[in-house]
Amino acid sequence: MLTIKMLGKGAVFYDEECISDKLSSKLVALICLLVLNKNRNMSKEKIISYLWPDSRDEAAKSNLRFNLWSIKKIIPPNRDGEDFILSGRDYCRINEKYPFSCDKTMLDGVKVSQLEKVEELIKLKELFKGDFLEGLYLRNCNDFNEMILFERVVCQNKQVEVLEKVISLYEEQEQFEEELQVLNEVAAIEPYNEQFAYRTIQIYGRLGNRTAAINYYKNFEIVLRRNLNTAPSNELKLLYKELLESSCSTKSEQKNKGRVSKRKIDIRVDSLKGVAYFGIASIVAGIMKNAEKSYLFELDKACLDDLSYIYHFSKPEYDKPASEIPGFYGYVPPVRITQAFLKLMEHVAHRYSILIKINSFEDLDLVSKNLVQYLERLKHENVIVQYESK
């Protein structure tokens, strides 16, 4: 199967093997030109005007003949023995019966506005590996170079269109984390777009990641000021102000809570009666293993320090044994560990739905027993405790 890539550096594959190194720039250009005009005959005169505009008539024709012959030699015929390119006396064209795929023609054949499935759009999105025919410039071939320019504009516009559509679908489906990822991609292309910035900050807020929302605004403000010497719009400033004024459980977040589908964390708790904190430590371990680290480490350092007394976890500064962490006390009173644990649960429950399965409640150590019961009494909607035997 022949595959032609025009997005990013132009490349040709045959049966998944790259054969680009056998092709000169002019050959790649000729193939691309014919593929872009795949449904029609292209006059040789026109091709020559694109690729050998300065050559004398005979020399140009000879060049074209040679290049067509080279393609014939490099790209094998199809099963029926037919060539990829059909060449007549005055024209050439792509053989419609020759199977091949091309990212650009795939893109051209799609109307983004008509696509309604995220999967289709994501597939399309993956095609954008770079600019159209990146790195290709043919000396003295003004029309061809101009064609590249034109197609680059077309492709870039389409890329933004695709990304915008994906964002709107994710928004409709409330897939906020995925939407965030695409927003980051589009921000690289449109770094000063306030609409995207607004949406990104909003999503961080909804996901309960207030710190990330604030940081995003701050960075955006710095970029605007540095590059454009402007400030964010009043709408964006207002959103930021709201963020600053809100606590982790602001009204707006409460209101939106229902809309966010929280990720689940299932934790199986082992018990060991004689070892203090053993049960709690396995809950902390389960959280550390399953929750996003950057989110966890937003907890204040003192709280993490206290928790590290019962469970060792990795963050650059926590890589050392707890006793070697500067400012770490050799002994942490139970009340501090208890408070740190409850803080951790509160923090994690903002983003995740936690299911704690206790293997054997009877065998739990005393502190853990008390804490689990206390957790139950709090009746946090995102923390569920299940007992396999009580």
Place this chain on the structure above:
Amino acid sequence: MKKEILIINGKCLSMTNQNQYDWLLVRKDVIVDIGFGEGYKKYLNHGAAVLDAKGGTVLPGFIDSHFHVVQAAINSKSVDLSQAKSFDDIGCLISEASKNNPDKVVRGIRLDAQNLREGKLPDRNVLDKYCKEIPVFLNTVEYQKSALNTYALLYYKIPFTLEGVEFDENQVPTGIITHYANVFLRESILRNIPNSRRMEAVKSFAQTLIEKGITTINAMEGGRLYSDKDAEFIFEYADQFTFDIALFYQTMDIPKVKEMNLKRIGGCLYLDGTFGARTSALSFDYHDSPGNRGGLNFTQEELNDFVLDCYMNKLQLALYTIGDRAIEQALNAHEYALDRTGNAGLRHRLEHVELPTGNHIKRAKDLGLIFSMTPTYESIWGGPNRLYWDRLGEKYQLTNPFHEIVEQGVVVCGGSDCDVTPADPLLGICSAVNHPVEKHRVDIYNALKMFTCNGAYGIFEEDRKGSLEEGKLADIVILDQDILKVKKEKIKDIKVNNTIKSGRIIFNREKR
């Protein structure tokens, strides 16, 4: 190399008092003695290298307080299009550049459509006629627009979806890039310049500075129209040059500056624009653009917040102000921040300050602000029928009132704003002394202070630099004439004979 340098027959201006010493002795990197008459003779047998100043003035090494060193250095390798009057002129210059460096991008600067017979910027088709073998990337005077040939349009990653890409009737880019797209393009091009090229450019440009007696610069780097990579480059490599560099990172990112452990922030943090583009914020209409008073880039509230943050973080802050409205805004913000924090003594600076009123000067004095000014502006733009006159009409007489500022006791540092004006302190001194408006002129001594002791004060280095005293760093410049005796208007023609940096002779005109 000898460990001692004895400078004799000089007119040594210590810049701490009005005395003129005759000689001074440098040991290692420090001035160890300075005196009158034949007192130096006791050192003749020490094996010191003797430098005969031949009656020329000996001064502390010059400090240029406003200098865009990386971009000036890179620009020095670019094609200067300021004199181009037509597309043909541009064509000749870029063709020549491409012939001289056949494999390198042709980068042109200071292109001004108003100077061109065609009255517009050349598009890619025009540029292709003169050069299509390599990318051509031309910048207008204030970097607000770019003109590219087809090769450059394909060579650089251009964000065609951004606002500011000009298209022809076939929806193909013309090569003229403005607004957001221009900012994005420029930023990405500058970011992709490898540090090795920055190093090469700055090292070769350094010779220009040394020959002009400059031993310390305040490098205004990063930020809008420049590149943060410039600031990061200076931060990393400042100690590898023959002159000292005090970095002013032109950013509002206070945490970043704190993280880098810098003591200061800002430089060209543009509160307003330029007279050239009629964007400086004035309290009256532009003479040649009725109804236009320029504009401010910040609201008072935004600026207050930022200045307050700087006070609270104890960062020395430098703000770019040109028009009187911008100066007013800066002073308001400083008054607001000082009132709330009481953090005085940070020696905050206003850069350029071209149109301050008497009231502004008085308030600046009360706030302890420093004015970092560019006297050479008066040489190139001051006086009748020049830029200030074009833009301000009769109010051209209000620009850069050095005398009044100095009289009020505000410390004035002198800078070149290189490469807007040449890196040449003596030209700056000459410009301050010969201000086109007589009442704004300062005497030579005060003009010298701008580029020596005041410059040191502006970066908290007066204990080490800016004067010729025992124990001070041996940054010294020897002129070929006695500056106090030269006709005032001839000061700019004085040559530097020797430049000594930290006790090392780094420039000797005779051995050049």
